[in-house]
Amino acid sequence: MNFKFNHNNLNVRDLEKSIQFYKDALGLTVVREKDAADGSFKLVYLGDGSSVHQLELTWLRDMDRPYDLGDNEIHLAFTVDDMDAALAHHKEMNCVCFENESMGIYFIEDPDGYWLEIVPEK
Structure with missing residues (x-):
């Protein structure tokens, strides 16, 4: 068996x-969508x-309330080829929530409070 990440x-x-x-x-674009027949949910990839x-x-x-993210100890990570430009862009968007200069990474926060890690390409 060979497992691969999907989403x-x-x-x-x-x-x-x-x-x-x-x-x-992050430059992400809609790839596909799925609507529930009864309108109870929508998935966007x-x-x-x-x-x-x-x-x-x-x-x-x-859903009638904000999601409870608990301690928000999970995150997604994205690589970028120009950390300085990315950090400046995200600071302009006012979404940088944590910088770790010693590790050379930072995090941005999405509208629902999820943290996204930005790391340099190696």
């Missing part, structure tokens, strides 16, 4: 706001145009 899922409150954030912050791994955003119609 990660994040539940979001405002689907359009999240799609726009991921486009603006985002891709980076170069890898097969996708981010699935799930919107649930009946």
